[in-house]
Amino acid sequence: MSVSSNLVEVRGLQVDFLTQNGLFTAVKGVDFDIKRGEVMGLAGESGCGKSTIAFALMRLHRPPAIISKGDIRIDGTDVLALSPRALEQWRWRKVSMVFQSAMSSLNPVLTIFEQFRDVLARHEGMGRDAARARAETLMRLVSIPSNRLDDYPHQLSGGMRQRVVLAIALALEPQLVIMDEPTTALDVVVQREILQEIVVLKETLGFSILFITHDLALMAQFADRIAVMLKGEIVETAAVGEIVTAPRHDYTRRLWAAMPRLGHGMEAV
Amino acid sequence: MEGNSSPLLQLENVTKTFTLKPLFGSEKRVEALRNVSLRLEAGRALAIVGESGSGKSTVGRAVTRLFQLTSGRILFAGRDIADLTTRADRMRYLSMVQMVFQDPFAALNPAHTIRHHLVRPLALRGLKSAALEAAARQTLADVELDPDMTLDKYPHELSGGQRQRINLARALAVDARLIVADEPTSMLDVSIRRSVLDLMRRLKHERAISFLYITHDIATAHYIAEETAVMFAGQIVEYGPSASVIRNPQHPYTRLLLSAVPDPAVRIVGPSGAESQSFSVDAETVRDFSRRPVGQSREVVPGHFVYHHSDMNPSIGEAALHA
Numbered sequence: 259m260s261v262s263s264n265l266v267e268v269r270g271l272q273v274d275f276l277t278q279n280g281l282f283t284a285v286k287g288v289d290f291d292i293k294r295g296e297v298m299g300l301a302g303e304s305g306c307g308k309s310t311i312a313f314a315l316m317r318l319h320r321p322p323a324i325i326s327k328g329d330i331r332i333d334g335t336d337v338l339a340l341s342p343r344a345l346e347q348w349r350w351r352k353v354s355m356v357f358q359s360a361m362s363s364l365n366p367v368l369t370i371f372e373q374f375r376d377v378l379a380r381h382e383g384m385g386r387d388a389a390r391a392r393a394e395t396l397m398r399l400v401s402i403p404s405n406r407l408d409d410y411p412h413q414l415s416g417g418m419r420q421r422v423v424l425a426i427a428l429a430l431e432p433q434l435v436i437m438d439e440p441t442t443a444l445d446v447v448v449q450r451e452i453l454q455e456i457v458v459l460k461e462t463l464g465f466s467i468l469f470i471t472h473d474l475a476l477m478a479q480f481a482d483r484i485a486v487m488l489k490g491e492i493v494e495t496a497a498v499g500e501i502v503t504a505p506r507h508d509y510t511r512r513l514w515a516a517m518p519r520l521g522h523g524m525e526a527v
Numbered sequence: 528m529e530g531n532s533s534p535l536l537q538l539e540n541v542t543k544t545f546t547l548k549p550l551f552g553s554e555k556r557v558e559a560l561r562n563v564s565l566r567l568e569a570g571r572a573l574a575i576v577g578e579s580g581s582g583k584s585t586v587g588r589a590v591t592r593l594f595q596l597t598s599g600r601i602l603f604a605g606r607d608i609a610d611l612t613t614r615a616d617r618m619r620y621l622s623m624v625q626m627v628f629q630d631p632f633a634a635l636n637p638a639h640t641i642r643h644h645l646v647r648p649l650a651l652r653g654l655k656s657a658a659l660e661a662a663a664r665q666t667l668a669d670v671e672l673d674p675d676m677t678l679d680k681y682p683h684e685l686s687g688g689q690r691q692r693i694n695l696a697r698a699l700a701v702d703a704r705l706i707v708a709d710e711p712t713s714m715l716d717v718s719i720r721r722s723v724l725d726l727m728r729r730l731k732h733e734r735a736i737s738f739l740y741i742t743h744d745i746a747t748a749h750y751i752a753e754e755t756a757v758m759f760a761g762q763i764v765e766y767g768p769s770a771s772v773i774r775n776p777q778h779p780y781t782r783l784l785l786s787a788v789p790d791p792a793v794r795i796v797g798p799s800g801a802e803s804q805s806f807s808v809d810a811e812t813v814r815d816f817s818r819r820p821v822g823q824s825r826e827v828v829p830g831h832f833v834y835h836h837s838d839m840n841p842s843i844g845e846a847a848l849h850a
Contacts, residue, residue, distance in 0.1 A: 445578040445743035450787040472716045478791035502791045516718040518750040
């Protein structure tokens with residue numbers, strides 16, 4: 259397969275959950291692409307299936323979830339066909355993830371350095387000194403002094419922990435970083451600081467991002483293209499400008515209308 | 528600014544210092560509130576806006592008497608709440624002042640139905656059997672939930688927005704006059720935040736319930752509250768009518784908060800963009816500036832006060848003061 263401009267190609271992806279009342283289809287045959295270096299936004303309410311897609315892309319889904327149909331290709335690799343061993347090698351090296359609960363996705367009893375070393379030793383077979391040097395570089399990348407490597411997660415602020423999680427996700431220079439509500443737990447100023455930093459990193463390192471959030475306004479500031487999900491289906495995919503100024507689907511318009519925004523509704527108090 | 532009738536809630540120079548005594552090492556003092564003065568009239572809402580650690584939640588907890596103040600007074604309907612020493616007085620105060628928390632699930636008991644959550648506070652009013660059931664149904668209807676669908680459900684069977692409505696219903700059940708709402712919508716989807724805010728607004732208008740609305744989201748603050756106080760590092764840095772604070776922000780910290788509100792019209796740009804990397808640097812400069820003791824306030828327009836005005840660097844202050 260030749261190098262296409264699409265890093266990710268998803269076709270007809272269907273994810274089912276086995277429940278007591280039979281099959282529940284959480285993702286109903288979605289198609290989307292992510293170009294190289296692109297920020298693709300996936301927007302929708304809780305329970306629409308957006309996180310399920312994120313987990314499926316890395317094959318991190320666990321029973322009772324099953325991928326029953328479809329095709330996922332990332333940089334030419336047929337992800338659904340990978341053997342467990344190949345999958346272990348492929349994960350984090352090609353695709354990494356910043357989870358929704360990034361605050362708690364660090365191990366509380368290990369220092370920050372040990373968490374870097376875990377990734378670097380397992381995937382790159384790095385020794386202690388090499389891992390230390392690499393971890394220091396990564397910390398500088400996300401603007402945290404490298405002496406904080408010997409701290410435990412609880413000694414860092416929420417924003418710093420988030421940056422550490424981001425640095426660990428970038429440790430193996432993946433081509434795609436999936437970010438599932440990466441800043442939801444942070445307040446607005448810190449959220450803005452971190453997104454600014456992600457934009458800078460993306461321009462320097464050139465990875466693609468799948469950015470998942472329920473906050474359409476935030477996504478519009480950050481994504482190049484946006485797919486809007488409703489009940490397991492993508493109802494509209496368009497460039498960010500169109501989603502903001504000329505949303506076509508009724509649901510996208512409803513999402514915009516549901517948000518109190520500055521300068522709107524001031525008279526209503 | 529002092530009217531003749533006493534406001535529902537008034538904070539006078541409230542200061543709270545927490546002393547942390549770790550197992551090892553020296554003790555550490557944290558000034559959570561520094562000389563905070565606020566007033567809230569009946570049937571109105573006051574938003575307290577700030578980032579994590581600004582002391583905004585401490586204000587709410589001080590009002591609900593969760594700790595003793597270091598200095599200053601909190602007056603409720605003209606009476607110092609520290610003087611409520613009899614059990615009856617304290618109970619009456621605690622039922623008039625209710626709190627709604629950030630996590631709508633953690634605030635409900637997962638082992639009990641919604642009926643249980645509502646019947647208990649209603650029974651405190653002396654209601655029994657049929658009247659009690661009718662009151663529970665009415666309370667649910669008041670928060671726009673269907674009693675037939677909701678009464679026998681458990682908290683986990685409801686959505687986040689529905690759970691937050693139950694928490695508001697519980698406050699209604701004890702006939703609260705003041706609801707301290709600490710980030711009541713920040714764990715909800717953006718798309719249902721507005722409906723919960725609308726409900727709070729309706730309760731304010733129709734039942735004259737006052738709200739102390741604590742949030743980091745200045746965009747939702749103006750949606751519900753007539754007045755907004757911006758807090759940083761335990762101090763109020765700007766205070767006034769919400770519309771005035773938002774349209775004509777004076778303090779650099781208020782401007783920082785406003786500039787960070789997600790606005791689909793503003794792209795976050797990379798190193799090639801001009802203002803990009805400066806955001807973090809600016810944020811740190813503004814935070815350092817805003818940490819200093821505030822001193823005297825200056826009234827910008829009637830009712831709109833700004834602090835720190837005397838040390839404001841012309842480049843961050845004066846331009847906007849004369850705008």
